[in-house]
Amino acid sequence: MLSELTANAVADAETRRAARSLVDVEREALLRPAALDALEVLHPAGQVKVIAEIKRSSPSRGALAPIVDPAALARSYELGGASAISVLTEGRRFGGSLADLVSVRAAVALPVLRKDFISTAYQVFEARAAGADLVLLIVAALDDDALRELFDLIVDLGMTPLVETHSADELDRAAALGARLIGVNARDLSTFELDRDLFGRLADRFPDGAVRVAESAVQSAADVAHYRAAGADVVLVGEALVTGDPVANLRAFLAV
Template sequence: MLSDLYAGSLADAARRLESTPLKLVEAQALARPPALDAMIALAPSSQIKVLAEVKRASPSKGQMAAIQDPAALARIYADNGASAISVLTEEQKFKGSLQDLEAVRESVQVPLLRKDFIATEHQILEARAAGADIILLIVAGLPEADIARLMKFSSELGMTPFIETHSEEELKIALGLGAALIGVNARDLSTFETNRDLFGELVDLIPSGVIKVAESAVRNADDVAHYRRAGADVVLVGEALVTNDPAAMLRSFLQAGKY
C-alpha cells in the first residue's frame, strides 16, 4: 500500500510539472517569506502541543469529512490552541490538494506541515511555494540516503523536516540522520491497525533535545493524556477533529495534556 501511495503522489507531481515547470516552482518557493520556525512552535512545554490536521479521507477509513473550506477549519484550529497545522495534499486517497495548503496559509499564522508522500526535491519546492514550513519524510517509504538528501534540501529552504517512524529500527535511522522532529506513528502501514502503546515502547530511545510526536490512535482526551504520560511533546490528530466539534475537541486535548 505504501509504495502505491508514493507512486500516486509522484504521478500527480509529474502531471503538475507539465503545467508548472520546475524553474517556476523554484522561483515561487524562493519568493515566499521565510518559513516559520516549527521547532519553536512545537517545543516542549508544560502543556502538550497539538498538530491539528486538515484531513478529508484516508485509505483505512475512507471519507471522513467534506471540508468545503479548509481555511475556515484551520482558523478554528489556530483560534483554539493548535500549535501547528497539518494539511493533507495527497489527491487520490486522502482527497487533498496543494490548493488546500495555499488556502490555509493565507488564513493562519502558525507553522504548516505538508502531509504527503514526499520523495523528490520538486515536491519540497511545491510545499514551500504553497506556504508549508514543515515537510514529512517517512522512513518506511524512502531509502536512508534519500531521506538524508531531502532533509538537507528542506533545511536549505529554511523548512523543518518531520521524520515519521513506526519501529525501533526506523527510529534509530531517524536519530542517526540527526532528525530533531520525530514522530512515532501508531498505525501499521501494512495492516492499518493501531497500537497506542508503541510510542511509549520507543520513547526512551529518543534523546532530550528531539521533539517527540505521537501520531495516530488519538480518539479522545484520554488518548492524549495517555501519550502525554508516556512522554509525548506533541500529538498529531486528524480524524478525531474533523469528525467532531474541532474547537471543543482541541480544548479537551489541551486540558488533558497539561502537566
C-alpha cells in the same frame, strides 16, 4: 499500501511538473517569505501541544468530512489552541490538494505542515512554494540516501522536517539524520493497523533534544493523556477533529 501511495504521489507530482517546471517551482519557493520556526513553536512545554490535521478521508476509514472550506477549519483550529496545522495534500486517497495548503497558509499565523508521500525534490519545492513551514518525511518510504537528500533540502529551504517512524530501526535512522522533530505513527502504513502503545515502547530511543510527536489513534482526551504519560511533547490529531467539534475537542485535549 505505502508503496502504492508513494508511487501515486510521484505520478501526480510528475503531472503537475509537466504544467509547471521544476525551475518555475524552485523560483517560487525561493521568493516566498521565510518559513515559520516550527521547532520553536513545538518546543516541549508543561502542556501537551497539538498539530491539528485537515483530512477529508483515508484509506482505512473512507470519507470523514467534506471540508469545503479548509481555511475556515484551520481558523477554528487556531482558535482552539492548536500549535500547528497539518494539511493532507494527497489527492487520490485522502482528498487533499496543494490548494488546500495555500488557503490554510493564508488564513492562519501558525506553522503549516505539508503531509504527503514525499520522495522527490520537486515535491519539497512545491511545499515551500505553497507556503509550507514543515514537510513530512516517512522513513519507511525512503532509502537512506533519499532520506538524507530530502531532509537536507527541506532544511536548506528554511523549513522543518517532521520525520515519521514506525519502528526502533526507523527511529534510529531518524536520529542519525540529526532530526529534531520526530514522530511515531501508531498506524502501520503498510497494513494500516493501529498500535497505540508503540510510541511508549519507542520513547526511550528518541535522541536528546528531539521534539517527540505521537501520531494517530487519538479519539479522546484519554488518548492524549496516554501519549503524554508515555513522553509525547506533541500529538498529531486529524479524525477526531474533523468529525467532531474542533474547538471543544482541542480545548479538551490541551487540558490534559
